[in-house]
Amino acid sequence: MKPHQVKAPSSNEPSPDVPPQVRDVEESWEVVAAAERFSGRVISVRTDTVVMPDGGTADRDYAVHPGSVAVVALDDSGRVLLIRQYRHPMRRLLWELPAGLRDVPGEPLVACAARELAEEARYRARAWDTLVDVYTSPGMTDERIRIFLARDVAPIPEEEDSYVRRNEEIDMPVVWIPLAEAVDRVLTGMIHNSPAVAGILAAYAASADGFKGLRPADAPEA
Structure with a gap:
């Protein structure tokens, strides 16, 4: 991974240069x-x-929208897992993070993320953190995505993979690329999917302190 100068923020060390009111808060107009x-x-x-x-x-x-989850899966070499999926509204094949709907009532978000990583990429992970929370397009939808960081990953043996893939999932190749290279591809306009952009950039920033500043996987949503 290329060296970088990003200083990872810490919720326990607020910056004196930033007004405390610069944070999203709950509000509901009549x-x-x-x-x-x-x-x-x-x-x-x-x-x-x-x-x-x-x-x-x-x-x-x-x-x-029911909400979604997405997963930035990193291997021991600092590579990020990406899948390619056809997105009909955009008429594009997009490189994305494993992701999916929150479509199982009562399912913890990290369990939903683990399920999507297994179903879409055929990988499992032992270490999970909350990376970033995103409102995908708050002017037109209430969709929210929690993006997790998954590490200590391993492929799921073929004999344990019983998930039946349908529709777009039938043709979703998986690649591993260095995280810094993924950042370059975001900044040069080669990767456009919004949770992929947010997750890749957030993971790169969080790597500055070895991901020590991340919230636990079961952190509450604001």
């Missing part, structure tokens, strides 16, 4: 009307009429 416009297999689309600070109202359309 909704005076709501209408569902569409309901599909995964998402629905609704319009909320929201009261604005001046007392007026404005309609806000957004997609309601």
Whole structure:
């Protein structure tokens, strides 16, 4: 991995140069009307009429999403695992992190992530940390993604792999590339998938202190 000068932040050591209010906080403006416009297999689309600070109202359309998880899997050589998947809305084959929906009620997020790593990439990991939380497009959807860092990884033996892959999953090649090279490919416009971009850059930054500043795998979501 290339050397870098990123100073890993620590929640226990707030910077005196940054105002304490620079953090996302929960807030809910009054909704005076709501209408569902569409309901599909995964998402629905609704319009909320929201009261604005001046007392007026404005309609806000957004997609309601169950949420997702994604995994930055690193091997002992500092390489990151990427899969390639066809994304029909973009008409592109995108290099991505193993990821999936939070579609099992009550399933811990780290268990969901481990399941996706196994199903999509045929790998398992022994060490898990919370890497970063992302709102994918907060102006148009409530989808949130928790991205995990997975280490001490190993392939799942073929005889233990009983998952049946369908549709896009049938043709998803897996590659391992150096994390620094993945960063270069993000910054040069070769990797575009939003959780992949966030996860790769976050992992590179967090590697500055050997990932000591990361939250535990079961850290609560804000």
